[in-house]
Amino acid sequence: MTELDEKSLGACGLSAEQAKIYLFLLGNGMSPAKGISLKTGIGRPLTYKILEQLTELLLVEKREDVGKVTFFRPCHPKRLKELASKRKEEMEHSSLGLQSALGLLTSQFNALQDKPNIKFFEGEEGIKHVYEDILATGRDIVIITSPIHEGRQEVLHLIKEQVKKQAEQNIKTRAITPHHEGKITAMPIDEDEKHLITRKMVPSEKLNIPAQIIVYEDKVAITNFKESLVTVLVESKYIAETFRIMFEYIWDSKE
CATH class of the missing domain: 1.10.10.10 (Winged helix-like DNA-binding domain superfamily/Winged helix DNA-binding domain)
Known part of the structure; x- marks a missing residue:
């Protein structure tokens, strides 16, 4: 044997x-x-x-x-x-059944792939989750900051720590920042180069948004700094692509 x-x-x-x-x-x-x-x-x-x-x-x-x-x-x-012939017939029958169902299965799979994965967070936990995810992916990010976050003292230390950690991991940042009176960033602008940040300033009256938007990999993180601190994390290739196109439009505009 x-x-x-x-x-x-x-x-x-x-x-x-x-x-x-x-x-x-x-x-x-x-x-x-x-x-x-x-x-x-x-x-x-x-x-x-x-x-x-x-x-x-x-x-x-x-x-x-x-x-x-x-x-x-x-x-x-x-x-x-005889058993081998019977098994062959059963496999051929199963193959035909699978072939007929394959179209439906493929449609369901594609629908699942296109369906965004959405998570909601309240408080600082949402910001911490997003920041940890950015470091885990190690990919460059684009961000549209909210001038309102400067009034949220509880998150400023998180932002400062994150900027340093991203630079240590060689994660580059492009930031669109609304210009307004007083302090405009969590970190001094003259330290942008050290922290691998390329920044564009825009008039606050044009972009005085209450929420911060971060786009990285196939994800978009939107954090509301006005009133309740809420973060929505959306994982979708096409939604992330949409926000990147919007970012590039603002980035390339002359104003």
């Missing part, structure tokens, strides 16, 4: 244990379940179960007329050819 023999029987639909027992019987002739179990190394309860399966497949014949002990003997190997 060789590994190749077992693999050949496996091609007929037999399990490794079924093949092992059938090949044992072919090589040793009629045997009791106890002897089969000892010689094949397959536990006796499982041996009985497999012998019943092989009997149903007409590969093994049960003999109870020899004595008090039940013996089993192999049937002619031509039965394997």
Whole structure:
């Protein structure tokens, strides 16, 4: 009995244990379940179960007329050819069934791929989640800042730490920042180069938005700094592409 023999029987639909027992019987002739179990190394309860399966497949014949002990003997190997043909027919039938369902399955898969993954966060946890995700992806980002975040003292330390961590990971940032009176950024503008930030200033009356927008990879993070601190994280290739196009439009505008 060789590994190749077992693999050949496996091609007929037999399990490794079924093949092992059938090949044992072919090589040793009629045997009791106890002897089969000892010689094949397959536990006796499982041996009985497999012998019943092989009997149903007409590969093994049960003999109870020899004595008090039940013996089993192999049937002619031509039965394997019949099983192989039957399996081939079943596989062809399954293939036809799969082919007819493939269109629907593909449509469902595509719909799932196009469906945005949206997460909502309240408080600082949303900002922390987005910042950690940016560091994990390691991709460059674009951001449209909100002048209102300067009044949110509870998040300024998070922004400062994030800017430093991004620079340490060589993550480049392009930022569009509304210009307004007083302090305009969480970090001094003269440190932009050190932190790998390229910035465009725009008049605050043109872009006095209450929410900050960060686009990275296939994700868009929108954090509302006015009233409740809420972050919406949208994962969608096309939505991220849309925001990037909007960003580039503002970036390239002369004003």
